[in-house]
Amino acid sequence: METMPNNAGANYGILSLTIKELPALHSAYMPFLENGGMFIPSPKNYHMGDDIFILLSLMDEPHRIPLAGTVVWITPANAQSSRAQGIGVQFNDKENPVKQKIETYLSGMLESSRRTHTL
Numbered sequence: 001m002e003t004m005p006n007n008a009g010a011n012y013g014i015l016s017l018t019i020k021e022l023p024a025l026h027s028a029y030m031p032f033l034e035n036g037g038m039f040i041p042s043p044k045n046y047h048m049g050d051d052i053f054i055l056l057s058l059m060d061e062p063h064r065i066p067l068a069g070t071v072v073w074i075t076p077a078n079a080q081s082s083r084a085q086g087i088g089v090q091f092n093d094k095e096n097p098v099k100q101k102i103e104t105y106l107s108g109m110l111e112s113s114r115r116t117h118t119l
Contacts, residue, residue: 035099037073041086051071068091
């Protein structure tokens with residue numbers, strides 16, 4: 001009998017995300033995830049554990065930042081409180097400097113009680 005790997009049948013996707021303003025970055029960033037993560041609005045259906053590749057355009061950075069991640073959060077269409085449909089992607093790379101870069105941009109905002117896309 002052949003066994004299938006844990007991610008068999010999983011979606012793999014490439015998503016582009018552009019964030020140019022601090023309030024948008026604060027709303028999308030997921031600091032409570034181990035390696036950090038981002039909420040990405042998307043009408044496409046994903047599943048928990050799907051592998052995602054993100055091309056992130058961040059603030060005034062001259063180049064897009066490539067990030068590999070895994071879907072760990074799903075906000076379905078018509079979610080309560082009128083939350084945007086999309087996915088939360090946890091960054092896979094522990095050594096990726098993007099988490100520190102984002103947290104530097106958000107210095108002083110991470111403890112804000114301002115509503116985000118996920119919490």
